[in-house]
Amino acid sequence: MKKLLLSVFILSVLAACSTVELAEPNQTDVVWAQKKFPSITLSDLNEGKVLFEKNCGLCHSLKRSMRQDEAELPKIVTEMSEKVNKKRKSEVMGKEEQQLLLQYLVTLNGVPQ
DSSP states (O other): OOOHHHHHHHHHHHHSSOOOOOOOOOOHHHHHHHSSSSTTOOOHHHHHHHHHHHHHTTTOOOSSSOOGGGGGGGHHHHHHHHHHHHHHHHSSHHHHHHHHHHHHHHHHHHHOO
């Protein structure tokens, strides 16, 4: 019985921390994002997606509309970036990477479906 419970627990943890397929940014996303970030490009959104996958997506899932208060996102990105940098003992997420990630998250959070 203990082995079964342990197996279920381990599978739950692995499922929670598995790689997540994220929505591919498209031109509609860029048009919407340019209302907030006038110089943003599709390449910028794709870089933000890659940053999420490499640094956040290992433990956090992301739906197209995450219902997160946009005003909280900069603080969350900064705090989580610090954790990633500390864990990896290097600056993986500098200010530029944080900005790209933030733009990606704001875009996915707000684009009407």
